[in-house]
Amino acid sequence: MFELIGIPPQVLLGQLLLGLINGAFYAMLSLGLAVIFGMLNVINFAHGAQYMMGAFGAFVLLKYTGVPYWGALIIVPLVVGALGIVIERLLLSRLYHLDHLYGLLLTFGLAIIFEGLARYMFGASGVSYENPIPGGINLGFMFLPYYRAWVIVFSLVVCLAVWFIIEKTKLGSYLRAAVERPDLVQAMGINVPLMVSLTYGFGVALAALAGVLAAPIYSVTPKIGSEIIIAVFAVVVIGGMGSILGSIVTGFGLGLIEGLTKVFYPQASSIVIFVIMAIVLIARPAGLFGTQK
Amino acid sequence: MIARAMPWRDTAIRLTALALLLLAPAFIYPVFLMKVLCFALFASAFNLLIGYVGLLSFGHAMFFGFAAYVMGHTVKVLGWPTEAGLLAATLAAGAIGAVVGLIAIRRQGIYFAMVTLALAQMVYFYCLQSPFTGGEDGIQAIPRRPLFGVIDIANDLTLYYVVLAIFLAGFALINRTIHSPFGQVLKAIRENEPRAISLGYHVNRYKLVAFTLSAALAGLAGATKAIVFQLASLTDVQWQMSGEVVLMTLVGGLGTVLGPSVGAAVIITMQNYLKGLGEWVLVIQGLIFVATVMLFRRGVVGEIAALLKRAPASGGAVKPEAAAH
Numbered sequence: 001m002f003e004l005i006g007i008p009p010q011v012l013l014g015q016l017l018l019g020l021i022n023g024a025f026y027a028m029l030s031l032g033l034a035v036i037f038g039m040l041n042v043i044n045f046a047h048g049a050q051y052m053m054g055a056f057g058a059f060v061l062l063k064y065t066g067v068p069y070w071g072a073l074i075i076v077p078l079v080v081g082a083l084g085i086v087i088e089r090l091l092l093s094r095l096y097h098l099d100h101l102y103g104l105l106l107t108f109g110l111a112i113i114f115e116g117l118a119r120y121m122f123g124a125s126g127v128s129y130e131n132p133i134p135g136g137i138n139l140g141f142m143f144l145p146y147y148r149a150w151v152i153v154f155s156l157v158v159c160l161a162v163w164f165i166i167e168k169t170k171l172g173s174y175l176r177a178a179v180e181r182p183d184l185v186q187a188m189g190i191n192v193p194l195m196v197s198l199t200y201g202f203g204v205a206l207a208a209l210a211g212v213l214a215a216p217i218y219s220v221t222p223k224i225g226s227e228i229i230i231a232v233f234a235v236v237v238i239g240g241m242g243s244i245l246g247s248i249v250t251g252f253g254l255g256l257i258e259g260l261t262k263v264f265y266p267q268a269s270s271i272v273i274f275v276i277m278a279i280v281l282i283a284r285p286a287g288l289f290g291t292q293k
Numbered sequence: 294m295i296a297r298a299m300p301w302r303d304t305a306i307r308l309t310a311l312a313l314l315l316l317a318p319a320f321i322y323p324v325f326l327m328k329v330l331c332f333a334l335f336a337s338a339f340n341l342l343i344g345y346v347g348l349l350s351f352g353h354a355m356f357f358g359f360a361a362y363v364m365g366h367t368v369k370v371l372g373w374p375t376e377a378g379l380l381a382a383t384l385a386a387g388a389i390g391a392v393v394g395l396i397a398i399r400r401q402g403i404y405f406a407m408v409t410l411a412l413a414q415m416v417y418f419y420c421l422q423s424p425f426t427g428g429e430d431g432i433q434a435i436p437r438r439p440l441f442g443v444i445d446i447a448n449d450l451t452l453y454y455v456v457l458a459i460f461l462a463g464f465a466l467i468n469r470t471i472h473s474p475f476g477q478v479l480k481a482i483r484e485n486e487p488r489a490i491s492l493g494y495h496v497n498r499y500k501l502v503a504f505t506l507s508a509a510l511a512g513l514a515g516a517t518k519a520i521v522f523q524l525a526s527l528t529d530v531q532w533q534m535s536g537e538v539v540l541m542t543l544v545g546g547l548g549t550v551l552g553p554s555v556g557a558a559v560i561i562t563m564q565n566y567l568k569g570l571g572e573w574v575l576v577i578q579g580l581i582f583v584a585t586v587m588l589f590r591r592g593v594v595g596e597i598a599a600l601l602k603r604a605p606a607s608g609g610a611v612k613p614e615a616a617a618h
Contacts (some may be wrong), residue, residue, distance in 0.1 A: 109582025118573030
């Protein structure tokens with residue numbers, strides 16, 4: 001095998017794999033943010049907290065009811081998504097006529113409530129979740145744990161399914177129409193407020209799904225949400241929220257770049273996304289796939 | 294803002310407030326008062342942007358916290374006098390503000406908030422890894438050298454009056470800015486940016502100057518806090534701190550002159566009383582956030598002003614209807 005500037009391929013590929021996994025979470029979360037923003041014009045600051053709830057949800061299900069990982073993968077997003085719909089109906093829907101900033105402020109408040117509750121219930125150091133598919137396969141040039149392969153494949157499938165639903169189905173066409181002209185779509189007899197609620201619930205469920213996926217990989221602590229959401233905001237600024245495929249590509253791409261930085265210049269790995277964001281803002285303010293409003 | 298028609302009432306209120314501030318340490322623990330004043334200045338600086346230009350910065354902790362580090366480093370490690378440290382910290386925060394501002398004002402509205410948050414996170418990671426900040430320990434035991442070589446600020450009571458002077462100077466500068474022709478242009482940008490552009494104003498230049506000024510004053514507040522507590526730490530530069538200053542300003546009243554100071558007093562007092570509750574402080578702060586956004590968006594001062602006028606406050610709060618993109 002090849003060797004790059006003294007870096008053994010195992011290290012390089014190992015970090016690229018980790019980067020790809022981070023990228024999978026960036027992609028799923030920025031996708032949800034973009035879907036919610038498109039429909040509600042709200043930046044969901046609680047997105048990270050809802051991802052964190054997904055991870056803790058899987059833990060609670062396993063510990064207290066014995067529901068295994070595969071059950072959690074379905075139940076947790078449904079429950080957290082339903083909670084999202086309640087939040088949208090009770091709180092968010094009353095702010096649509098105001099400046100968009102109020103939606104951001106509200107969801108920020110919700111995010112710190114959720115994080116505080118999680119710290120109270122599970123402690124700041126958090127819990128660990130057992131890997132449901134232990135073991136792995138030696139590919140000759142690197143060792144690939146089965147679970148990590150599953151995360152990458154599954155998240156890609158989810159992302160592409162979301163893209164397909166929004167861009168290629170009848171339901172998606174209603175959604176896209178309602179983003180452009182909610183009043184006209186309403187006049188056609190489609191219940192737009194219901195669609196808005198379901199969209200928020202769907203975006204939140206996507207975050208919770210990412211959380212369940214993440215539980216066996218990262219240690220589950222109350223602050224995983226706020227840590228990832230800031231990076232995801234940068235991803236969203238880099239990609240622009242106009243395009244579904246754009247969010248997916250940007251998410252995976254930035255994960256890879258972060259992984260590469262860990263190999264070549266580890267000190268910069270935590271800030272590389274933000275540096276890229278600054279460069280993109282200078283060169284192309286609307287984002288790589290965005291259009292300036 | 295009190296009606297201009299009654300200048301005597303205005304003056305009377307100001308003199309009373311000044312007298313209360315001067316007498317306060319006789320009744321209340323000075324360190325607590327100084328903390329409130331530092332945060333009041335911080336929140337007022339933040340409010341200059343959200344209240345008068347309509348820019349929501351979600352990263353103001355980077356100026357506050359970084360200036361605290363500069364203060365600690367120059368005074369403790371380099372042995373500079375206190376006033377030189379304050380100046381250096383304020384200038385450093387202003388310089389970061391100018392750079393961050395240049396990048397952030399390329400987007401508006403919600404994107405502006407996300408960009409400032411992300412850039413602040415970058416500053417946070419820099420502070421976490423850079424050797425000069427002392428990492429997790431921070432810079433501790435920052436000496437309180439006599440101010441100008443004569444004023445002994447090791448004494449809490451003396452320091453209180455110094456901090457009060459700093460606060461009043463910063464507050465006066467913000468107030469002056471808001472009511473200057475420059476401030477009027479800022480408000481025009483807040484109300485209708487395209488129209489301000491079409492009137493020939495270089496909107497981005499105005500935004501950048503306002504952002505830099507706000508950053509420098511936030512830095513002054515952070516540096517002052519560093520002398521009061523003799524400590525500069527990661528807490529001051531974390532995203533939670535950026536959230537706290539948003540909360541203070543929101544609770545007090547966005548776009549009101551006194552709101553941020555009132556909000557700072559309310560939140561700091563609450564934190565003081567709830568200290569023993571641990572995790573619940575975060576939950577309660579979140580609940581206050583939600584309650585304020587849902588129920589009284591004008592904040593304490595904004596609601597009182599509205600009650601006094603019996604009409605929607607025209608001079609103040611961010612017009613919720615003004616859509617920002």
